[in-house]
Amino acid sequence: MVAAAPIVCSFPTASELTEALADFVIKAQKEAIEKKGRFTIALSGGSLPKQLSALAKRTGVKWDKWQVFYADERAVPLDHPDSNHQLCTAEFYSKVPLPPANIHTLDPALLDDLEELADAYEKQLIHEFAQKDAARFPVFDLILLGMGPDGHTASLFPGHALLSEEDRWVAYVDDSPKPPPRRITLTFPVINHAARVAFVAAGESKQDVLKTVLDKPEEGLPASRVRPASPGQLYWFVDDAAAAKVEYPKTPFKL
Numbered sequence: 280m281v282a283a284a285p286i287v288c289s290f291p292t293a294s295e296l297t298e299a300l301a302d303f304v305i306k307a308q309k310e311a312i313e314k315k316g317r318f319t320i321a322l323s324g325g326s327l328p329k330q331l332s333a334l335a336k337r338t339g340v341k342w343d344k345w346q347v348f349y350a351d352e353r354a355v356p357l358d359h360p361d362s363n364h365q366l367c368t369a370e371f372y373s374k375v376p377l378p379p380a381n382i383h384t385l386d387p388a389l390l391d392d393l394e395e396l397a398d399a400y401e402k403q404l405i406h407e408f409a410q411k412d413a414a415r416f417p418v419f420d421l422i423l424l425g426m427g428p429d430g431h432t433a434s435l436f437p438g439h440a441l442l443s444e445e446d447r448w449v450a451y452v453d454d455s456p457k458p459p460p461r462r463i464t465l466t467f468p469v470i471n472h473a474a475r476v477a478f479v480a481a482g483e484s485k486q487d488v489l490k491t492v493l494d495k496p497e498e499g500l501p502a503s504r505v506r507p508a509s510p511g512q513l514y515w516f517v518d519d520a521a522a523a524k525v526e527y528p529k530t531p532f533k534l
């Protein structure tokens with residue numbers, strides 16, 4: 280599988296990063312809608328939803344054309360403080376006119392059975408993608424990821440058996456080292472089939488892991504394994520604090 284080299288853009292301030300990210304998302308949205316009439320995006324939890332806040336002030340966002348999924352979700356009720364959906368609602372959806380019907384949550388009736396929960400979420404993806412694009416794996420227009428200090432991304436954790444999953448679109452973990460332990464996640468084949476994947480990582484706490492992920496990908500941390508197959512492209516939106524130790528070349532941001 281051929282993958283283009285990641286494009287790493289570093290910004291001096293949080294607001295420069297979030298404004299550039301908003302420009303980038305709007306461009307991805309525009310291209311997708313022009314081609315297919317819809318925009319499929321997967322969001323993460325953690326620090327990511329807050330970084331999308333600049334989109335609330337932008338014109339030109341066709342919210343009714345968005346179909347929003349989760350890169351990972353915790354197996355908790357949708358209004359639970361640990362829920363990525365709850366976090367996205369508080370930090371992002373509450374500020375923008377995104378139709379609730381276009382936001383694809385896990386099925387809260389299935390929380391007791393992780394396998395059923397993951398299967399049901401996979402079926403939501405099949406409904407959205409397989410009939411429309413007839414692909415072996417869904418091709419998201421954009422997947423937005425965060426990265427934990429251990430190098431995990433979505434709910435794909437270092438050393439976990441799920442790192443070698445090759446078939447499933449959505450899988451579950453019941454032993455996440457970061458609480459809560461029970462989660463579902465998109466798998467690497469799905470992430471690496473996306474048209475664009477963008478990591479967002481800011482702050483000094485990400486310095487060491489960002490250096491490892493970008494300068495020593497051979498260590499195989501989960502975030503280093505995100506390498507969308509050509510013509511897909513991987514971007515990193517980072518701030519100068521996070522990028523302080525990174526030797527990998529930075530590219531000035533341009534649309």
Ligand SMILES: O=C1O[C@H](COP(=O)(O)O)[C@@H](O)[C@H](O)[C@H]1O
Nearest residue numbers: 323324325326327425426427433
């Ligand atoms: O547990 C999770 O952590 C990652 C990274 O979070 P961050 O706070 O370090 O940005 C996040 O991307 C993922 O969605 C979440 O479930």
